[in-house]
Amino acid sequence: MKKIISMLLISVFTVLGLVGCGEGSSNNETVSTTEISDAETSTVTDEVETSDIKDTVDESADEKMLVIYFSATGTTKGIAEKIASVTGADLYEIVPKEPYTDEDLKYSDDSSRATVEQNDPDVRPEYEDIQVDIENDYSTIFIGYPIWWGQEPRIMDTFVESYNFEGKTIIPFCTSGSSGIESSSANLVEKAGTGNWLSGNRFSGSATEDEIKNWISGLELD
Structure with missing residues (x-):
């Protein structure tokens, strides 16, 4: 039990x-x-x-940049390409309808095409149709050109007078052996009449990408 x-x-x-x-x-x-x-x-x-x-x-994708330039000899083109590389901006060339030849660019010839154009402030050389929507697609635009006879080429006057830059940030740059950008930049600001123009910069043809980076970092772009 x-x-x-x-x-x-x-x-x-x-x-x-x-x-x-x-x-x-x-x-x-x-x-x-x-x-x-x-x-x-x-x-x-x-x-x-x-x-x-x-x-x-x-949102940031809407803030697109453009580098647009005129280059008769390729010097300004090289700087424009570096700026586009550093910023990630789109790149576009202003192409004259009548290309400039070596004879056209002879500084010592008073009858050369470029000399005649630069001596006449009313000349407006034509360029090929630009296939980008500058007014609607871009908020920041770098505008590049060589210095001819101390000034911007007249084709740049044609360009800035053709667009409304209202609400856009514009940064001019130029290539030159010695002449500064101040006078040409002031001319373009006056002829454009619109846009927030920042101080521009002159580059030699041998400017490095690091030089360009240092310049752009000082612009305080959004």
Whole structure:
């Protein structure tokens, strides 16, 4: 009889032990569920932050830059390409309908085409149709040109008088062996009549990309 009672007690304790284990397992599952819930919350937060970043990128994508230039000999072109490389801006060349030859650019010849044009402030050389939407697609525009006889080439006057730069930031740059940009830049500002024109810069044809980076970093562009 005592043996039977002992066996019954052992069975009861065994059952209670199993129930206790089951409750412990249930508690573990609750902890795991909480951890999963935290992980899901973290994922949602990450998604919100990612969405904010994407919105910021989309907004900044609307602030496009353009480097547009005229270059008769290729010197200004080289600087324009470096500026576009540094800034990530689009690049476009102003192409005259009548290209300039070496004879046209003879400084010592008073009858050369460029000399005659520079001596007549009313001349407006024509250029090929520009295949970019300058007025609607760009907020910041770098405008480049060589210095001829101390001034901007007349084709640049044609260009700035052809567009409305209202609400845009304009940064002129030029290439020259010695002449500065101040006079030509003032001429372009007057002829354009619109736009927020920043101080320009003169470069030699051998200017490095680091020089250009230093100049651009000082412009405090948005």
